[in-house]
Structure formats: C-alpha cells, structure tokens
Amino acid sequence: xxxxxxxxLALTLTTALSTQAFAADVPxxxxxxxxxxxxxxxxxxxxxxxxxxxxxxxxxxxxxxxxEGLYNQDGNGKLAPxxxxxxTVSADNMTYTFTLRNDAKWSDGNPVTAHDFVYAWKRAxxxxxxxxxxxxxxxxxxxxxxxIIAGNAQPEDLGVSASDDYTLVVELSQPLPxxxxxxxxxxxxxxxxxxxxxxxxxWTLPENIxxxxxxxxxxxxxxxxxxxxxxxxxxxxxxxVLDTVVALVIGDExxxxxxxxxxxxxxxxxxxxxxxxxxxELPDEAIAVPRLCNYYxxxxxxxxxxxxxxxxxxQALALAVDRNVIVDQVLQGGQFPAYNFTPAAxxxxxxxxxxxxxxxxxxxxxxxxxxxxxxxxxxxxxxxSFTYLYNTSESHQQVAIVATQMWKQKLGVxxxxxNQEWKVFLENRGAQNxxxxxxxxxxxxxxxxxxxxLLQSDSGYNxxxxxxxxxxxxxxxxxxxSDTTPLYTEVEQILADEMPVIxxxxxxxxxxxxxxxxxxxxxxxxQKYYSKDMYKVAK
Amino acid sequence: xxxYTLRRLIAVVPIVLILIVxxxxxxxxxxxxxxxxxxxxPPAVMKNVLERYGLxxxxxxxxxxxxxxxxxxxxxxxxxxxxxxxxxxxxxxGFPVTLTYGFFSAVFVLVLGIPLGVVAALxxxxxxxxxxxxxxxxxxxxxxxxxxxxxxxxxxxAWGLLPGGGWNGGQxxxxxxxxxxxxxxxxxxxxxxxxxxxxETLSAPYIRTARAKGLPERTILIRHALKPALLPVISYxxxxxxxxxxxSVFIDIFFSTGGIGQNFIDAAYTRDYSVILGLAIxxxxxxxxxxxxxxxxxxxxxxxxxxxxx
Numbered sequence: 001x002x003x004x005x006x007x008x009l010a011l012t013l014t015t016a017l018s019t020q021a022f023a024a025d026v027p028x029x030x031x032x033x034x035x036x037x038x039x040x041x042x043x044x045x046x047x048x049x050x051x052x053x054x055x056x057x058x059x060x061x062x063x064x065x066x067x068e069g070l071y072n073q074d075g076n077g078k079l080a081p082x083x084x085x086x087x088t089v090s091a092d093n094m095t096y097t098f099t100l101r102n103d104a105k106w107s108d109g110n111p112v113t114a115h116d117f118v119y120a121w122k123r124a125x126x127x128x129x130x131x132x133x134x135x136x137x138x139x140x141x142x143x144x145x146x147x148i149i150a151g152n153a154q155p156e157d158l159g160v161s162a163s164d165d166y167t168l169v170v171e172l173s174q175p176l177p178x179x180x181x182x183x184x185x186x187x188x189x190x191x192x193x194x195x196x197x198x199x200x201x202x203w204t205l206p207e208n209i210x211x212x213x214x215x216x217x218x219x220x221x222x223x224x225x226x227x228x229x230x231x232x233x234x235x236x237x238x239x240x241v242l243d244t245v246v247a248l249v250i251g252d253e254x255x256x257x258x259x260x261x262x263x264x265x266x267x268x269x270x271x272x273x274x275x276x277x278x279x280x281e282l283p284d285e286a287i288a289v290p291r292l293c294n295y296y297x298x299x300x301x302x303x304x305x306x307x308x309x310x311x312x313x314x315q316a317l318a319l320a321v322d323r324n325v326i327v328d329q330v331l332q333g334g335q336f337p338a339y340n341f342t343p344a345a346x347x348x349x350x351x352x353x354x355x356x357x358x359x360x361x362x363x364x365x366x367x368x369x370x371x372x373x374x375x376x377x378x379x380x381x382x383x384x385s386f387t388y389l390y391n392t393s394e395s396h397q398q399v400a401i402v403a404t405q406m407w408k409q410k411l412g413v414x415x416x417x418x419n420q421e422w423k424v425f426l427e428n429r430g431a432q433n434x435x436x437x438x439x440x441x442x443x444x445x446x447x448x449x450x451x452x453x454l455l456q457s458d459s460g461y462n463x464x465x466x467x468x469x470x471x472x473x474x475x476x477x478x479x480x481x482s483d484t485t486p487l488y489t490e491v492e493q494i495l496a497d498e499m500p501v502i503x504x505x506x507x508x509x510x511x512x513x514x515x516x517x518x519x520x521x522x523x524x525x526x527q528k529y530y531s532k533d534m535y536k537v538a539k
Numbered sequence: 540x541x542x543y544t545l546r547r548l549i550a551v552v553p554i555v556l557i558l559i560v561x562x563x564x565x566x567x568x569x570x571x572x573x574x575x576x577x578x579x580x581p582p583a584v585m586k587n588v589l590e591r592y593g594l595x596x597x598x599x600x601x602x603x604x605x606x607x608x609x610x611x612x613x614x615x616x617x618x619x620x621x622x623x624x625x626x627x628x629x630x631x632x633g634f635p636v637t638l639t640y641g642f643f644s645a646v647f648v649l650v651l652g653i654p655l656g657v658v659a660a661l662x663x664x665x666x667x668x669x670x671x672x673x674x675x676x677x678x679x680x681x682x683x684x685x686x687x688x689x690x691x692x693x694x695x696x697a698w699g700l701l702p703g704g705g706w707n708g709g710q711x712x713x714x715x716x717x718x719x720x721x722x723x724x725x726x727x728x729x730x731x732x733x734x735x736x737x738x739e740t741l742s743a744p745y746i747r748t749a750r751a752k753g754l755p756e757r758t759i760l761i762r763h764a765l766k767p768a769l770l771p772v773i774s775y776x777x778x779x780x781x782x783x784x785x786x787s788v789f790i791d792i793f794f795s796t797g798g799i800g801q802n803f804i805d806a807a808y809t810r811d812y813s814v815i816l817g818l819a820i821x822x823x824x825x826x827x828x829x830x831x832x833x834x835x836x837x838x839x840x841x842x843x844x845x846x847x848x849x
Contacts, residue, residue: 044805048622055576130587132580150583204623222624222632223805224706224797248705251792251801255691259703262695423571423810430579460579 024241024519024535025075033516033536036243040267041256045223045249049204051189052124055132057442060186062247065228065531066211067189070098070117070168071180075533077347077446077524079180083112083190083212084168093175093480098183100166104212105233106192112212114162116190122155123196124187133187136444140182143171175480178447181347184528185445214240214532223249228531241535257512266517266536270510272395275333284515288334290345292443292525293507294451295338297388297403297436301500302465304435305386312375313384314499319368320410321403322361323504330398333510338503340492341455345506345525347446352489354496365410372411379412386435389418391425396438399504429463439463439501446526448488449478455495466500540838544831551827555820556606562819563602566812573619573810592619605816615820616813620805626817629802634821636706637798640714640790641783644722645776652726653772656733657765663738671730678727687720687793704794717794721787725779729772736768766840773840777833781826 026032046059054063064072070084084098104112123129124137125148131137138146143159159171172179182188195210196203203209206217214237215228228245230237248264250256253271260268270278270286279286297317299308307313323337339357342349356364369379377384388404390396397419404415415436420428429437441461443450453459456475457467471491478487495501509527513520519534521527574580574588589595593604608614615626659671681689694716695703707713740746741764749759791801799818806814838844 045621047620050623053622127583127587128591130584130591132574132576132584132588134584134587135578135581138581149581151587201617201623221706221797222621222629223791223801224636224795248795249797250704250795255688255704255793255795258688258691258696262699262703264695264703264705421571422808423575426575426577427571430575460581 024239024533026241026518026535030518030535031538032241033538036241036536037246038242038244038266038517038531038534038536039246039248039264041250041260041265041269042247043249043251043253043269046226049209049217049220051186051191052120052129052131052133054186058247061529062217062226062228063186063189064213064528065215065245066209066213066217067186067191068104068112068213068234069186069189070100070183072530073184073521073524073526073528075519075521075523077521077526077528079184082184083117084183087180089180093177093179094172096170096172096179097163098168098170100168101235102166103235105235106210106212107216107231107233108192108195108210109233110192110194110210111165112190113165114168115165116192116212117168117188118160118162119193120189120191121160122158123191125149125158126155127151131187133185136182136185136187139444140179140188141172141174141176143173145173177480177482177484178445178449181447182445214530215245225249234532236532240532242531245531260512266514267520268512270333270512273332275510278512282512285512286510287513287520287522288508288510289522289527290336290343290525291507291509291527292343292345292446292450293440294341294343295335295399295438295440295504295507296341297502297504298429298439298463299436299500299502300432300434300464302432304432305384307375307377307382307384307386308435310375310377311498312371313377314502316368316371316375316378316411317407317413318499318502319356319364319371320406321502321504322406324361325406326399326402327505330402331395331505334508335505336508338506339496341495341501341503342448342451342488342492343443343506343525346443346448346451347525348484349448349488350485352492354492356496368411372413377411377413383414384412385414385416387416387418389420389425389429389434389437391422391438392419400438403504432463432465437463440507442507443526448484449475452478452488452491455491455500464500466498468494468498468500470494540835544835547827547831547834551824554827555823558819558823559606559816560602562816563605563812564598566810566815567598569810571810573812575810592617605813609820615817618811618814620809620811620814626813629814630799630817630821633797633799633802636709636796637791637800638784639709640717640721640796640798641780641785643714643718644725644783645780647718647722648726648729648779649776652729653733653769655726656730656772657737657760659730659734660737660741660768661760668734671727671734675727675731678724682724683720683787684789684793686723687716687790690716690720704796706796713796717790717796720794721783721790725783728775732771732775733768736771737764740764740768770837770840773833773836777829778826781822781829785822785825 042058046062047056048054049063049066051063051067054060068082070082071079072082074080083100083104085101087096087098089096100114106112124131125134125145134149138149144153144157147153148155148158161169163169190212192210199208206220209217214231214234216231217228219227226247230240230243253269256268257271259265299314301308327335327337339354344351372378376382388400390400400417407413407415428434441451441454452475454461455471457472471494474487474491478484481487516536516539518537521529593601618624618626618629655671659668662668691703694701701712701716705713746759746764749763788800788804791798802814803818
C-alpha cells in the first residue's frame with residue numbers, strides 16, 4: 001500500500017507544452033501568394049515512406065509531412081504538440097504517460113488513437129520487419145526493446161501500452177531524461193494497421209497510403225518526383241497554408257541550381273564551394289545555418305601505427321591542423337572550427353573551455369612541434385608516415401590535402417591519401433582496416449549523448465577503438481543525471497587530453513531558399529522542417 | 540529465315556543464364572554489401588534484415604531461388620534500397636521513360652542524319668558538305684555532357700522556352716532536350732556514314748551502268764544506291780539504339796528523367812544486387828533482340844546475306 005501511494009505521488013507533471021496550434025505562423029497583414037505550391041530538390045530517391053522503414057534524411061522529411069508523431073519540433077528545435085498534447089513522467093524517470101489529442105484523424109477518417117502508436121512501436125522492433133532503425137528504438141530504452149530486437153522476447157512484451165484510446169504509457173528499462181525529445185523521430189510515428197494488413201509492402205504507394213500528417217501523398221514517380229497535397233482530415237488543416245509540396249529528385253547539384261535560378265525550384269542545396277559567390281549575388285536567398293553534425297579524423301588505436309599510441313603524437317597532429325583555413329578557405333560554407341566533439345548548437349550542451357581552443361594557431365603550431373620532438377618523431381626524430389583514408393568526395397579530398405600538407409610542413413610527417421568508394425570505405429573503417437580515417441556524425445536527437453556515445457568503449461561506431469573507463473562511467477552516469485553539464489564537460493576534457501579523434505569542424509547547412517518562402521526552420525539545428533509550418537508570400 | 544530467327548532466340552537463354560551467374564558472383568565479390576551503412580546495424584537487426592531478403596542462405600541457394608523466381612513467376616525480386624518497390628516496379632516505371640526519349644532520340648538521329656548525309660554526298664565538296672563536316676566536328680567538341688548544360692542554359696535559363704529537367708508524364712517539352720542531347724553526336728556519325736556509304740555506292744560500276752541506261756538520278760538514288768549505302772548505318776545503329784533505349788546514365792541524372800539509366804548507377808553504389816541483376820538481364824536481352832533485328836534488316840536489304848542465313 002505504501003509503495004502504491006508513493007508511486008502515485010511520484011507521478012509529477014514535467015511537461016505541459018503550449019497547446020497553441022503549431023502550424024504556419026503567418027504574421028497579421030501578410031499578403032499570401034495565390035499559388036501555395038512549394039517545390040524543392042532531393043538529391044536522391046527516398047528509401048521508403050513507411051515511418052518504421054525510412055532511413056534517409058530526405059525521406060524522413062517527407063514522412064514528417066505524411067505522418068505525425070507524439071511531438072513535433074518547432075522552428076527552434078523545441079518540442080511542440082503533435083498527436084500528444086502533454087506528458088507526465090514518474091519520479092524515477094522510468095514511466096512516461098502521454099495524453100493524446102482526441103481530434104486527430106487518419107486521412108481515411110479513422111481516429112488516431114494510442115493503439116496506433118502501440119502497434120507502430122511494436123512493429124518497429126519486430127524482427128520480421130527488420131527495420132533499419134530498430135537500433136533507435138533500442139536507444140530509447142523502452143522496456144524489453146533490446147531483447148525483442150535480439151529475438152529473445154516477443155513484440156507483445158514491449159513496454160508500451162494504451163490505457164485508453166488517448167493515453168499512451170511507456171515503460172523504460174533505464175531512466176532517460178531526454179526520452180521525450182526522441183519521439184519526434186519518424187520511426188516512432190503511428191502506423192495504420194488496417195492499411196498495412198490490406199496492402200502489405202505496397203501500403204505506401206499513393207493509391208494505398210493512409211497517413212495522419214498535414215499532407216497526403218498523391219503522386220510518386222520513382223527517381224523523378226513525389227507530390228503531396230493538404231490532408232483535409234488533419235486536425236490543424238485550417239491553419240496550414242501550403243497547398244502542394246513537390247519534391248523533385250535532381251542528382252546533379254549544379255543542374256539543380258540552374259533550375260532553381262530558372263524558377264523551377266523554391267529550395268535547393270548550395271553546390272560545394274559556391275556559397276560565398278551565391279551569398280554575394282543573392283544575399284536574401286543563400287542561407288548557412290548550424291547543423292547538428294561534426295567532422296573529425298579518427299586514429300586507429302587498435303591496429304594503427306605504433307606512434308599513435310603516444311598521446312603526444314596525437315595531440316601534435318591535432319594542434320597542427322589550422323581549422324580556420326579548412327573552414328574559411330577550403331569549405332567556405334559557414335562551417336564552424338571544432339575543438340571539441342559535440343557541436344555547440346546541441347541543446348542543453350555548454351561548450352567546455354578546451355585549452356587549445358583558446359590558443360592562436362602559431363601557439364598551437366609551436367606546441368605541436370614541441371610535443372612531436374618530445375615524442376621523438378617527425379623533423380629530427382624518427383620518420384612518421386601513415387595513410388589517411390577518406391571516401392570519394394571533392395570536399396573530403398580537399399580537407400585531406402590541406403591537413404596533410406600542414407602536417408608535412410609543420411611536423412615533417414608524411415601522409416599518403418587513400419580514396420575509396422563509400423561502401424568499401426565503410427567496410428574498411430568499420431573493420432579497422434585503416435591508419436587514420438575521416439569520420440562524421442549527425443545527431444539523431446538534440447542531446448549531447450547522440451555524439452558522445454560514439455566514443456564509449458563498446459560502441460559499434462567507435463572506429464578509433466579507444467578504451468577509456470572514465471568516459472564510459474561518465475556517460476553511463478549521464479543517462480540518469482538531471483545535470484549532465486559537468487559530466488559532458490569532463491568527457492570533452494578527457495577527449496581533448498587523450499585525443500582519440502581530432503575534431504575538425506561542425507557542419508552548417510547551406511541552401512538556396514526563395515525569399516518568398518517563409519517558415520523554414522533556420523534555427524532548428526536538426527533541420528526538421530514541416531511543410532505545415534511554411535507559407536509563400538506574394539512577391 | 541524463321542528457323543534462323545528461332546535458333547537465335549533459343550541461343551539467348553543459355554547466354555543470359557551464364558550472364559546471371561557471372562553477375563551474381565561478381566557482385567558478391569565486391570566489398571561492401573547492400574546493408575553496409577555508416578551506422579552499422581546491431582548484429583540481431585542485421586541478421587533479421589539478411590533473413591528478410593534471403594541473403595542469409597548459401598550463395599547457391601540464393602542463385603537458384605533467383606533464377607527460379609524469374610523463370611516461373613517473372614519476379615526479379617525486391618529492391619534493397621527502395622524498400623516498398625520490387626525490381627519489376629523499378630523497370631516498369633523507368634523503362635517506358637527511357638524508351639520514350641531513346642525512341643525520339645533515334646528518330647532525331649535518323650530523320651536528320653540520313654538526309655544530311657545524302658545531301659552532303661550528292662553535293663560533294665559544296666556548302667552542304669561543309670555543313671555536315673562542321674556538324675560532325677561540333678558533335679565531337681560538344682558531347683552530350685557539354686551540350687546538355689549548354690542547352691539548359693540557353694533554352695531554360697536565358698530564353699525560358701523549355702523546362703530544365705524532369706519528366707512530368709512525358710510531356711513533349713520535357714522530352715526535347717534529353718532526346719536531342721542524347722542524339723546529336725550519333726546524328727553526326729550517321730550523316731558521316733551515310734555520306735561515305737553513298738559516295739562509295741554512287742561510284743560503283745552498276746550505278747554507272749544504270750546512268751548509261753538513262754535512268755533518272757532520283758530513281759538511281761532511291762532504288763539502287765541508298766539501300767546498300769545504308770548498310771553501315773544499320774550496323775552502327777543497332778548497338779547505338781540499345782544504348783539509347785536502355786538509358787544514358789548522364790541524361791537520366793542530368794535531366795532527372797526517372798529513366799532506368801540512373802537506377803543502374805544508384806544500384807551499383809548501394810549494392811542493390813537484385814536491381815543490378817535485373818537491369819543486366821534487361822540490357823542483355825535487349826542487346827540480343829536488337830542485334831537480331833539488325834541482322835534481319837540486313838538480310839532484307841542484302842540478298843547475299845539472306846542466302847547465308849538459312
């Protein structure tokens with residue numbers, strides 16, 4: 001009885017999101033364009049429109065229009081109501097209870113209920129579906145999730161249930177303070193059981209698909225275009241402005257820019273190296289904003305050159321890279337020099353004071369030479385040479401050439417470059433068949449652990465194969481801590497001291513966006529856009 | 540002739556089977572698999588994914604299943620990269636696009652190339668001959684990967700006459716630039732071959748005899764000279780037409796047509812085994828079919844060839 005009472009008291013309201021209608025926020029007096037058709041460029045065809053199967057960024061963007069999860073993100077990347085209006089979390093951070101709106105409908109008129117989420121989440125972890133993002137569900141620490149994915153438990157055992165049509169209860173296997181931030185991800189969106197059962201793999205074709213998002217799919221020509229139009233069943237259709245959204249697959253980025261200039265596109269990516277010119281020519285349309293991604297060089301500490309075992313060598317190589325040259329003169333796309341692993345734009349993350357970040361480049365160079373001399377390598381010491389591995393890309397190649405020239409000139413280190421096709425590169429990097437390799441990571445959710453977890457000793461993404469018990473301990477502690485800042489700061493300090501990887505820069509998103517398109521979430525570092533939040537003004 | 544055609548058709552079967560086996564093993568030898576990704580799947584998920592696509596079976600079982608599904612169900616399997624589509628879907632959607640602009644490109648090549656070559660031959664060393672020669676040089680200087688961007692800059696950006704790309708259901712405005720960009724260099728080659736063939740034929744003894752008999756030049760050209768003069772063009776157009784209707788990777792990517800050429804390159808990058816195999820089969824069958832058609836046209840034109848085909 002005592003236990004029961006304690007539990008009841010322990011349920012505390014932690015989130016009461018604003019219930020304002022999050023859709024296009026059109027300022028009063030704005031004259032909207034007559035034609036509310038928004039056309040943008042995709043680099044490639046989307047992998048799927050199935051929320052539990054989609055795995056590419058562009059495809060997820062389309063899925064966010066076709067389906068709506070518990071929460072959306074607003075223009076600043078903060079949570080906004082989706083199908084859920086609010087949630088409560090138990091005091092032990094182990095049970096989340098979401099209250100769903102009762103006016104959400106599927107495009108066929110059926111109500112969206114908590115059961116649709118239960119079905120979708122169980123579907124995501126079902127081995128037979130083989131979702132490429134099943135690992136994300138595992139990362140969410142839902143009770144029994146990992147066991148089901150591994151085939152050691154049944155999907156029915158997943159810790160998610162509907163206590164009534166509009167209440168979703170999620171039990172976790174460990175406390176996860178940022179759990180609510182993870183439900184804006186497309187893998188967690190609801191799925192229409194009846195449509196899936198009726199059409200099997202073909203349920204996402206325009207003629208079969210049933211969604212609960214602001215738009216519905218009306219056309220999909222593979223490798224050419226997909227079109228979505230307003231879903232009149234969407235609960236906030238009244239406040240949605242864009243009528244039609246067209247995604248055109250254009251593989252050649254310069255051709256895409258030409259078509260953008262010709263007025264065929266409202267948005268496209270900026271071709272590499274052209275941002276400064278385009279910014280000067282079209283200042284209102286060329287945009288660079290921070291992105292939740294990092295770029296780094298990874299040492300192979302498991303089977304790389306013996307010299308890499310010496311921390312002074314690793315530090316010297318890190319210090320000698322002039323990141324400003326790479327960012328300002330090579331990439332020229334508004335990227336940010338990086339001296340720590342987690343991008344500064346990450347929510348709730350305070351960039352720590354990393355000693356070498358505060359030095360001038362000449363001071364760094366002097367220190368680098370000193371460390372290298374101490375270690376006995378490079379100029380005047382034992383010759384140091386290794387191979388740097390990168391995948392086929394002009395910008396990766398340029399970064400590699402510049403960095404290796406810096407090492408050659410400043411430290412007398414000889415580096416040969418090896419370029420491999422993407423899949424070959426991935427296989428070799430993953431199997432530690434490299435000496436030094438490029439690496440990059442984009443956050444799956446807006447919290448520092450999405451980056452720092454990569455450096456855990458047992459992480460499958462820890463290509464450096466760095467083993468640091470203290471880092472593991474701090475990251476484990478962060479999972480249940482209410483104040484992660486000192487923990488993450490210490491992890492970053494350890495990384496700066498030990499340097500298993502060399503942070504180079506943090507990404508920016510470069511794009512060309514027509515000035516009459518409003519509502520693009522330029523401040524959302526995950527670039528999670530929702531067409532329902534956008535509109536076009538009269539020219 | 541019929542038995543020759545049947546023999547050729549039957550011969551395709553073992554050749555395609557050998558091709559499937561070679562392609563199948565070559566793909567498996569390439570490093571990296573369809574599910575190799577920057578975010579490696581956990582072992583349990585990877586196991587499920589491989590099981591879903593039958594990739595956990597021994598190679599010989601996979602090969603047998605693949606061939607069996609094609610022979611008995613005409614099923615080329617699922618695409619690994621397009622999760623809700625099969626290879627049949629990809630081909631049935633992309634091939635008509637490629638076929639359409641390839642067909643118009645071939646029409647463009649023949650309708651312009653042959654008359655240009657004829658005029659150049661008949662007006663040997665005249666203005667029209669120089670025009671044809673100039674066109675041939677132009678097509679060498681401006682191959683399709685140079686011509687296509689130039690056309691878009693002029694017709695789309697500068698003059699706003701044509702859309703810069705896309706397909707939009709195959710409306711004529713969307714077909715023109717891909718067809719012309721693809722065909723220009725072939726058109727020049729056809730003109731050159733026609734000119735050369737016709738010049739040679741027109742100097743043959745039997746043409747001199749026809750002229751001596753007083754036959755009109757028009758009759759000599761159409762009835763006696765043109766048919767044999769076009770034999771090199773027919774030989775040339777066979778493989779060219781295969782190339783055109785199976786899709787130019789460059790044209791597909793540059794003009795975003797949605798044709799199958801782009802699928803081939805994408806499938807190679809993503810190691811989409813079933814798509815690569817499906818397209819390889821399609822390409823080989825089309826090559827055989829068109830080579831056969833070229834041979835039959837040859838036989839129709841040249842009685843000497845016809846007698847050898849029995």
